[in-house]
Amino acid sequence: MTQLELAREGTISTQMSLVAENEGVEVELIRRGVAEGTIVIPANIRHTNLTPCGIGQGLKTKVNANIGTSSDFGNIDTELEKLRVATSCGTDTVMDLSTGGDISAIRRAIIASSSVPIGTVPIYQAGIEAVARRGAIVKMTVDDLFSVIEEHARDGVDFVTVHCGVTQSAVEQLKQQGRVADVVSRGGAFLIGWMLHNARENPLYEYFDRLLEIARQFDVTLSLGDGMRPGCLADATDRPQIEELLAIGKLVSKAQQAGVQVMVEGPGHLPLDQIEANVQLEKSICKGAPFYVLGPLVTDVAAGYDHITGAIGGAIAGAAGADFLCYVTPAEHLSLPDPEDVRQGVIASRIAAHAADIVKGVKGASEWDRKMAVARKKLDWEEQARLSLDPELAHHVHSKHATAGKACSMCGEYCAMELVEKYLGISAVRC
Ligand code: SF4
DSSP states (O other), X not given: OOHHHHHHTTOOOHHHHXXXXXXXXXXXXXXXXXXXXXXXXXXXXXXXXOOOOOEETTSOOEEEEEEOOOSSSOOHHHHHHHHHHXXXXXXXXXXXXXXXXXXXXXXXXXXXXXXXXXXXXXXXXXXXXHHHHHSSGGGXXXXXXXXXXXXXXXXXXXXXXXXXXXXXXXXXXXXXXXXXXXXXXXXXXXXXXXXXXXXXXXXXXXXXXXXXXXXXXXXXXXXXXXXXXXXXXXXXXXXXXXXXXXXXXXXXXXXXXXTOOEEEEEOSBOOHHHHHHHHHHHHHHTTTOOEEEEOOBSOSOOTTOHHHHHHHHHXXXXXXXXXXXXXXXXXXXXXXXXXHHHHHHHHHHXXXXXXXXXXXXXXXXXXXXXXXXXXXXXXXXXHHHHHSSSHHHHHHHHTTSXXXXXXXXXTGGGOHHHHHXXXXXXXXXXX
16 A cells, blocks of 8 residues: 555554654644645655655655766766765755666666665656667657656656646647747656657656556655746746646646655746745645745856755745755756765755745754854854754864964954853853
Protein backbone atom coordinates (compact mmCIF):
# COMPACT_ATOMS: atom_id res chain seq x y z
CA MET A 1 0.00 0.00 0.00
CA THR A 2 1.11 3.57 -0.62
CA GLN A 3 1.53 6.13 2.15
CA LEU A 4 -1.69 7.72 0.87
CA GLU A 5 -3.64 4.45 1.06
CA LEU A 6 -2.28 3.71 4.53
CA ALA A 7 -3.16 7.20 5.76
CA ARG A 8 -6.66 6.94 4.35
CA GLU A 9 -7.39 3.71 6.18
CA GLY A 10 -6.11 5.32 9.40
CA THR A 11 -2.76 3.51 9.59
CA ILE A 12 0.26 5.41 10.86
CA SER A 13 3.30 4.19 8.98
CA THR A 14 6.91 4.28 10.13
CA GLN A 15 7.52 6.98 7.53
CA MET A 16 4.73 9.16 8.94
CA SER A 17 6.12 8.76 12.47
CA LEU A 18 9.63 9.73 11.35
CA VAL A 19 8.32 12.79 9.48
CA ALA A 20 6.33 13.88 12.55
CA GLU A 21 9.41 13.48 14.74
CA ASN A 22 11.54 15.51 12.36
CA GLU A 23 8.94 18.28 12.08
CA GLY A 24 8.16 18.32 15.82
CA VAL A 25 4.43 17.87 15.18
CA GLU A 26 1.77 15.34 16.12
CA VAL A 27 1.80 12.28 13.86
CA GLU A 28 -1.94 12.64 13.35
CA LEU A 29 -1.32 15.94 11.56
CA ILE A 30 0.93 14.07 9.13
CA ARG A 31 -1.49 11.17 8.64
CA ARG A 32 -4.40 13.51 8.00
CA GLY A 33 -2.37 15.67 5.58
CA VAL A 34 -1.24 12.61 3.61
CA ALA A 35 -4.82 11.24 3.55
CA GLU A 36 -6.16 14.57 2.29
CA GLY A 37 -3.37 15.00 -0.28
CA THR A 38 -1.98 18.21 1.24
CA ILE A 39 1.20 16.39 2.35
CA VAL A 40 3.31 13.88 0.43
CA ILE A 41 6.04 11.59 1.72
CA PRO A 42 8.09 10.56 -1.35
CA ALA A 43 9.30 7.13 -0.26
CA ASN A 44 9.71 4.47 -2.92
CA ILE A 45 9.43 1.05 -1.28
CA ARG A 46 12.74 0.13 -2.97
CA HIS A 47 14.76 3.08 -1.61
CA THR A 48 15.99 1.16 1.40
CA ASN A 49 18.40 3.66 2.99
CA LEU A 50 15.86 6.51 2.88
CA THR A 51 15.17 8.93 5.71
CA PRO A 52 11.63 10.01 4.84
CA CYS A 53 10.77 13.65 4.35
CA GLY A 54 7.31 15.23 4.37
CA ILE A 55 6.40 17.99 1.95
CA GLY A 56 3.27 20.06 2.28
CA GLN A 57 0.91 22.12 4.35
CA GLY A 58 1.93 22.85 7.94
CA LEU A 59 5.48 21.51 7.47
CA LYS A 60 8.85 23.18 7.04
CA THR A 61 9.37 24.52 3.52
CA LYS A 62 11.60 22.01 1.78
CA VAL A 63 14.50 22.51 -0.64
CA ASN A 64 15.51 20.44 -3.65
CA ALA A 65 18.92 20.41 -5.34
CA ASN A 66 19.22 19.39 -8.98
CA ILE A 67 22.35 17.48 -9.93
CA GLY A 68 23.18 15.31 -12.93
CA THR A 69 25.37 15.08 -15.99
CA SER A 70 24.82 16.81 -19.31
CA SER A 71 25.58 15.48 -22.78
CA ASP A 72 28.80 17.53 -22.68
CA PHE A 73 30.07 17.01 -19.18
CA GLY A 74 29.98 14.95 -16.01
CA ASN A 75 30.61 11.51 -14.56
CA ILE A 76 29.49 9.41 -11.62
CA ASP A 77 32.21 10.69 -9.26
CA THR A 78 31.35 14.34 -9.88
CA GLU A 79 27.65 13.66 -9.37
CA LEU A 80 28.29 11.77 -6.13
CA GLU A 81 30.39 14.72 -4.96
CA LYS A 82 27.50 17.08 -5.78
CA LEU A 83 25.17 14.78 -3.85
CA ARG A 84 27.54 14.90 -0.87
CA VAL A 85 27.80 18.69 -1.00
CA ALA A 86 24.04 19.15 -1.40
CA THR A 87 23.17 16.92 1.54
CA SER A 88 25.91 18.31 3.77
CA CYS A 89 24.48 21.79 3.12
CA GLY A 90 21.05 20.58 4.21
CA THR A 91 19.06 19.96 1.05
CA ASP A 92 15.89 17.97 1.73
CA THR A 93 15.78 16.16 -1.61
CA VAL A 94 17.95 15.74 -4.70
CA MET A 95 16.91 15.35 -8.32
CA ASP A 96 19.17 13.50 -10.72
CA LEU A 97 18.65 15.18 -14.09
CA SER A 98 21.42 13.31 -15.90
CA THR A 99 21.35 13.42 -19.67
CA GLY A 100 24.88 12.22 -20.39
CA GLY A 101 27.03 9.14 -19.75
CA ASP A 102 25.53 5.93 -18.37
CA ILE A 103 22.30 7.47 -17.08
CA SER A 104 21.02 4.31 -15.39
CA ALA A 105 24.32 3.63 -13.61
CA ILE A 106 24.55 7.23 -12.38
CA ARG A 107 20.97 7.12 -11.07
CA ARG A 108 21.53 3.82 -9.26
CA ALA A 109 24.75 5.07 -7.68
CA ILE A 110 23.00 8.23 -6.47
CA ILE A 111 20.07 6.31 -4.98
CA ALA A 112 22.40 3.85 -3.26
CA SER A 113 24.35 6.75 -1.72
CA SER A 114 21.42 8.92 -0.74
CA SER A 115 19.35 8.96 2.42
CA VAL A 116 17.32 11.91 1.11
CA PRO A 117 14.51 11.30 -1.40
CA ILE A 118 15.64 11.18 -5.02
CA GLY A 119 13.66 12.54 -7.94
CA THR A 120 14.16 12.11 -11.67
CA VAL A 121 12.65 13.21 -14.99
CA PRO A 122 12.31 9.91 -16.91
CA ILE A 123 11.39 11.58 -20.22
CA TYR A 124 15.00 12.75 -20.52
CA GLN A 125 16.32 9.20 -20.62
CA ALA A 126 13.45 8.01 -22.81
CA GLY A 127 14.15 10.78 -25.32
CA ILE A 128 17.91 10.21 -25.33
CA GLU A 129 17.48 6.45 -25.80
CA ALA A 130 15.03 7.09 -28.65
CA VAL A 131 17.71 9.12 -30.41
CA ALA A 132 20.26 6.31 -29.91
CA ARG A 133 17.96 3.44 -30.90
CA ARG A 134 15.52 5.00 -33.35
CA GLY A 135 17.27 8.10 -34.63
CA ALA A 136 15.09 10.84 -33.12
CA ILE A 137 13.16 11.78 -29.98
CA VAL A 138 9.97 11.94 -32.03
CA LYS A 139 10.40 8.25 -32.85
CA MET A 140 10.09 7.26 -29.19
CA THR A 141 7.21 4.81 -28.74
CA VAL A 142 4.70 4.97 -25.91
CA ASP A 143 6.13 1.68 -24.59
CA ASP A 144 9.67 3.15 -24.67
CA LEU A 145 8.50 5.97 -22.41
CA PHE A 146 6.65 3.81 -19.93
CA SER A 147 9.42 1.21 -19.73
CA VAL A 148 11.88 3.95 -18.69
CA ILE A 149 9.42 5.25 -16.08
CA GLU A 150 9.07 1.72 -14.74
CA GLU A 151 12.86 1.29 -14.67
CA HIS A 152 13.20 4.46 -12.57
CA ALA A 153 10.47 3.23 -10.22
CA ARG A 154 12.11 -0.20 -9.85
CA ASP A 155 15.46 1.48 -9.11
CA GLY A 156 13.95 3.23 -6.10
CA VAL A 157 13.28 6.75 -7.38
CA ASP A 158 11.04 8.48 -4.82
CA PHE A 159 9.42 11.09 -7.06
CA VAL A 160 9.25 11.62 -10.81
CA THR A 161 8.55 14.75 -12.77
CA VAL A 162 6.00 13.88 -15.43
CA HIS A 163 4.69 16.61 -17.72
CA CYS A 164 1.19 15.16 -17.99
CA GLY A 165 -0.55 18.51 -18.38
CA VAL A 166 1.15 19.35 -21.69
CA THR A 167 -1.96 18.53 -23.67
CA GLN A 168 -2.80 19.29 -27.30
CA SER A 169 -5.09 21.97 -25.93
CA ALA A 170 -2.19 23.60 -24.03
CA VAL A 171 -0.02 23.38 -27.16
CA GLU A 172 -2.78 25.16 -29.11
CA GLN A 173 -2.73 27.94 -26.51
CA LEU A 174 1.06 28.10 -26.87
CA LYS A 175 0.78 28.58 -30.64
CA GLN A 176 -1.75 31.38 -30.22
CA GLN A 177 -0.06 33.14 -27.32
CA GLY A 178 3.01 34.45 -29.12
CA ARG A 179 5.47 33.94 -26.30
CA VAL A 180 8.91 35.52 -26.15
CA ALA A 181 10.76 32.42 -24.85
CA ASP A 182 8.29 29.71 -25.98
CA VAL A 183 9.12 26.57 -23.96
CA VAL A 184 12.07 26.29 -21.56
CA SER A 185 11.21 22.96 -19.96
CA ARG A 186 13.38 20.22 -21.50
CA GLY A 187 10.78 17.55 -20.75
CA GLY A 188 8.04 19.80 -22.06
CA ALA A 189 10.02 20.46 -25.24
CA PHE A 190 10.64 16.71 -25.83
CA LEU A 191 6.92 16.02 -25.47
CA ILE A 192 5.70 18.95 -27.54
CA GLY A 193 8.05 17.96 -30.39
CA TRP A 194 6.75 14.37 -30.18
CA MET A 195 3.10 15.45 -30.06
CA LEU A 196 3.38 17.82 -33.02
CA HIS A 197 5.42 15.40 -35.15
CA ASN A 198 3.13 12.45 -34.46
CA ALA A 199 -0.11 14.48 -34.31
CA ARG A 200 -1.01 12.64 -31.12
CA GLU A 201 -2.02 13.48 -27.57
CA ASN A 202 0.65 13.50 -24.85
CA PRO A 203 1.08 9.81 -23.85
CA LEU A 204 1.53 10.82 -20.21
CA TYR A 205 -1.94 12.38 -20.36
CA GLU A 206 -3.61 9.82 -22.62
CA TYR A 207 -2.29 6.84 -20.65
CA PHE A 208 -2.29 8.46 -17.24
CA ASP A 209 -3.80 5.27 -15.76
CA ARG A 210 -0.73 3.33 -16.87
CA LEU A 211 1.45 5.86 -15.07
CA LEU A 212 -0.69 5.54 -11.96
CA GLU A 213 -0.27 1.76 -11.94
CA ILE A 214 3.53 2.05 -11.90
CA ALA A 215 3.49 4.83 -9.30
CA ARG A 216 1.13 2.93 -7.03
CA GLN A 217 3.14 -0.31 -7.23
CA PHE A 218 6.33 1.34 -5.91
CA ASP A 219 4.76 4.31 -4.12
CA VAL A 220 6.48 6.78 -6.41
CA THR A 221 5.16 10.32 -5.83
CA LEU A 222 4.15 12.04 -9.04
CA SER A 223 5.44 15.57 -9.46
CA LEU A 224 3.20 16.94 -12.19
CA GLY A 225 5.68 19.01 -14.20
CA ASP A 226 5.08 22.41 -15.70
CA GLY A 227 6.20 21.96 -19.27
CA MET A 228 4.57 25.30 -20.12
CA ARG A 229 6.22 27.24 -17.33
CA PRO A 230 7.19 30.77 -18.28
CA GLY A 231 10.85 31.07 -19.22
CA CYS A 232 10.94 34.83 -18.86
CA LEU A 233 8.95 37.51 -17.06
CA ALA A 234 7.20 38.51 -20.29
CA ASP A 235 5.58 35.06 -20.53
CA ALA A 236 4.42 34.81 -16.92
CA THR A 237 0.91 33.65 -16.02
CA ASP A 238 -0.26 33.37 -19.60
CA ARG A 239 -2.83 31.11 -21.29
CA PRO A 240 -0.65 28.03 -22.00
CA GLN A 241 0.60 28.05 -18.40
CA ILE A 242 -2.91 28.22 -16.98
CA GLU A 243 -4.33 25.72 -19.50
CA GLU A 244 -1.71 23.24 -18.33
CA LEU A 245 -2.49 23.96 -14.67
CA LEU A 246 -6.18 23.28 -15.27
CA ALA A 247 -5.35 19.88 -16.77
CA ILE A 248 -3.00 19.16 -13.88
CA GLY A 249 -5.75 20.00 -11.39
CA LYS A 250 -7.93 17.22 -12.82
CA LEU A 251 -5.02 14.76 -12.81
CA VAL A 252 -4.26 15.51 -9.16
CA SER A 253 -7.74 14.28 -8.19
CA LYS A 254 -7.41 11.24 -10.44
CA ALA A 255 -4.05 10.28 -8.93
CA GLN A 256 -5.29 10.68 -5.39
CA GLN A 257 -8.36 8.57 -6.13
CA ALA A 258 -6.00 5.84 -7.34
CA GLY A 259 -4.01 6.02 -4.09
CA VAL A 260 -1.01 7.76 -5.68
CA GLN A 261 0.74 10.63 -3.93
CA VAL A 262 1.02 13.76 -6.05
CA MET A 263 2.48 17.24 -5.98
CA VAL A 264 2.47 20.02 -8.55
CA GLU A 265 5.35 21.95 -10.11
CA GLY A 266 5.14 25.67 -10.79
CA PRO A 267 7.03 28.56 -12.34
CA GLY A 268 9.64 29.44 -13.37
CA HIS A 269 10.12 33.14 -14.13
CA LEU A 270 7.60 35.43 -12.42
CA PRO A 271 7.54 39.12 -11.49
CA LEU A 272 7.34 39.63 -7.73
CA ASP A 273 3.74 40.79 -7.85
CA GLN A 274 2.52 37.61 -9.58
CA ILE A 275 4.02 35.07 -7.20
CA GLU A 276 1.28 35.08 -4.58
CA ALA A 277 -1.44 34.80 -7.24
CA ASN A 278 0.34 31.79 -8.77
CA VAL A 279 0.49 30.04 -5.40
CA GLN A 280 -3.21 30.75 -4.78
CA LEU A 281 -4.14 29.47 -8.25
CA GLU A 282 -2.29 26.19 -7.70
CA LYS A 283 -3.71 25.68 -4.23
CA SER A 284 -7.22 26.36 -5.46
CA ILE A 285 -7.14 24.42 -8.74
CA CYS A 286 -5.18 21.47 -7.33
CA LYS A 287 -7.14 21.27 -4.05
CA GLY A 288 -4.22 22.01 -1.75
CA ALA A 289 -1.74 19.55 -3.32
CA PRO A 290 1.85 20.44 -2.32
CA PHE A 291 3.29 23.13 -4.59
CA TYR A 292 6.88 22.74 -5.82
CA VAL A 293 8.19 25.95 -7.35
CA LEU A 294 11.24 26.23 -9.58
CA GLY A 295 12.76 29.36 -8.10
CA PRO A 296 10.77 31.34 -9.05
CA LEU A 297 13.16 33.78 -10.67
CA VAL A 298 12.03 37.38 -10.21
CA THR A 299 14.16 38.97 -12.93
CA ASP A 300 15.73 37.71 -16.16
CA VAL A 301 18.88 39.84 -16.02
CA ALA A 302 20.92 38.44 -13.10
CA ALA A 303 23.00 35.79 -14.91
CA GLY A 304 25.67 34.53 -12.53
CA TYR A 305 23.55 35.51 -9.52
CA ASP A 306 20.40 33.53 -10.19
CA HIS A 307 20.70 31.73 -6.84
CA ILE A 308 19.83 35.14 -5.37
CA THR A 309 17.08 35.80 -7.91
CA GLY A 310 15.60 32.39 -7.12
CA ALA A 311 15.89 32.86 -3.35
CA ILE A 312 14.00 36.16 -3.50
CA GLY A 313 11.20 34.47 -5.44
CA GLY A 314 11.35 31.36 -3.27
CA ALA A 315 10.96 33.36 -0.05
CA ILE A 316 7.88 35.13 -1.38
CA ALA A 317 6.40 31.93 -2.80
CA GLY A 318 7.08 30.08 0.44
CA ALA A 319 5.54 32.84 2.52
CA ALA A 320 2.46 32.70 0.25
CA GLY A 321 2.11 28.94 0.83
CA ALA A 322 4.47 27.13 -1.58
CA ASP A 323 5.76 23.98 0.10
CA PHE A 324 8.87 23.00 -1.81
CA LEU A 325 11.55 25.15 -3.44
CA CYS A 326 13.74 23.89 -6.25
CA TYR A 327 17.07 25.61 -5.85
CA VAL A 328 18.69 27.70 -8.53
CA THR A 329 22.48 27.92 -8.74
CA PRO A 330 24.77 30.76 -9.89
CA ALA A 331 25.34 28.67 -13.04
CA GLU A 332 21.66 28.81 -14.08
CA HIS A 333 21.24 29.81 -17.75
CA LEU A 334 25.04 29.64 -18.16
CA SER A 335 26.51 26.17 -17.58
CA LEU A 336 26.26 22.84 -15.77
CA PRO A 337 26.58 23.51 -12.01
CA ASP A 338 29.74 22.29 -10.27
CA PRO A 339 29.90 21.31 -6.58
CA GLU A 340 30.54 24.92 -5.47
CA ASP A 341 27.48 26.09 -7.46
CA VAL A 342 25.49 23.34 -5.75
CA ARG A 343 26.64 24.55 -2.33
CA GLN A 344 25.67 28.15 -3.05
CA GLY A 345 22.36 27.12 -4.55
CA VAL A 346 21.34 24.98 -1.57
CA ILE A 347 22.29 27.63 0.98
CA ALA A 348 20.45 30.38 -0.94
CA SER A 349 17.34 28.25 -1.20
CA ARG A 350 17.51 27.28 2.48
CA ILE A 351 17.64 30.98 3.39
CA ALA A 352 14.47 31.49 1.34
CA ALA A 353 12.76 28.46 2.90
CA HIS A 354 13.62 29.54 6.42
CA ALA A 355 12.52 33.14 5.80
CA ALA A 356 9.20 31.72 4.62
CA ASP A 357 8.92 29.41 7.62
CA ILE A 358 9.23 32.35 10.02
CA VAL A 359 6.09 33.96 8.62
CA LYS A 360 4.33 30.63 8.07
CA GLY A 361 4.63 30.09 11.82
CA VAL A 362 6.49 26.79 11.38
CA LYS A 363 7.43 25.35 14.75
CA GLY A 364 10.92 26.38 15.88
CA ALA A 365 11.60 28.75 12.97
CA SER A 366 11.45 32.07 14.87
CA GLU A 367 13.12 30.50 17.89
CA TRP A 368 16.20 29.76 15.78
CA ASP A 369 16.54 33.47 14.90
CA ARG A 370 16.02 34.50 18.49
CA LYS A 371 18.87 32.21 19.60
CA MET A 372 21.11 33.82 17.00
CA ALA A 373 20.21 37.29 18.27
CA VAL A 374 21.13 36.27 21.82
CA ALA A 375 24.46 34.85 20.62
CA ARG A 376 25.17 38.09 18.73
CA LYS A 377 24.44 40.19 21.77
CA LYS A 378 26.79 38.00 23.80
CA LEU A 379 29.48 38.24 21.11
CA ASP A 380 29.52 34.44 21.26
CA TRP A 381 31.21 33.68 17.95
CA GLU A 382 31.24 29.91 18.29
CA GLU A 383 27.50 29.84 18.91
CA GLN A 384 26.85 32.27 16.06
CA ALA A 385 28.75 30.00 13.66
CA ARG A 386 26.93 26.94 14.99
CA LEU A 387 23.55 28.59 14.46
CA SER A 388 24.41 29.80 10.95
CA LEU A 389 23.05 28.13 7.84
CA ASP A 390 26.66 27.82 6.69
CA PRO A 391 28.74 27.44 9.88
CA GLU A 392 31.99 26.91 8.03
CA LEU A 393 31.66 30.16 6.09
CA ALA A 394 30.55 32.12 9.17
CA HIS A 395 33.58 30.89 11.08
CA HIS A 396 35.94 31.58 8.17
CA VAL A 397 34.72 35.15 7.62
CA HIS A 398 34.85 36.01 11.31
CA SER A 399 38.41 34.69 11.59
CA LYS A 400 39.75 36.63 8.61
CA HIS A 401 40.91 39.59 10.74
CA ALA A 402 42.27 39.35 14.27
CA THR A 403 40.81 41.81 16.80
CA ALA A 404 42.06 43.20 20.09
CA GLY A 405 38.89 42.55 22.04
CA LYS A 406 35.81 40.32 21.88
CA ALA A 407 34.08 42.39 19.22
CA CYS A 408 34.51 41.64 15.53
CA SER A 409 36.66 43.67 13.15
CA MET A 410 33.69 45.58 11.71
CA CYS A 411 33.59 48.23 14.48
CA GLY A 412 36.39 47.01 16.74
CA GLU A 413 36.57 49.09 19.94
CA TYR A 414 33.41 50.97 18.91
CA CYS A 415 31.26 47.83 18.99
CA ALA A 416 27.68 48.97 19.59
CA MET A 417 26.86 45.79 21.50
CA GLU A 418 29.71 46.34 23.94
CA LEU A 419 29.21 50.11 24.32
CA VAL A 420 25.53 49.79 25.20
CA GLU A 421 26.23 47.01 27.67
CA LYS A 422 29.02 49.01 29.29
CA TYR A 423 27.20 52.34 29.69
CA LEU A 424 23.57 51.32 29.98
CA GLY A 425 24.08 48.02 31.72
CA ILE A 426 21.93 46.25 29.13
CA SER A 427 23.17 42.73 28.55
CA ALA A 428 22.04 39.64 26.75
CA VAL A 429 21.25 38.02 30.09
CA ARG A 430 17.72 39.39 29.80
CA CYS A 431 17.18 37.80 26.36
S1 SF4 B 1 31.88 45.10 16.26
FE1 SF4 B 1 30.08 45.94 15.20
S2 SF4 B 1 29.50 44.31 13.76
FE2 SF4 B 1 30.89 43.37 15.24
S3 SF4 B 1 29.61 42.53 16.83
FE3 SF4 B 1 30.09 44.61 17.51
S4 SF4 B 1 28.43 45.88 16.69
FE4 SF4 B 1 28.31 43.92 15.62
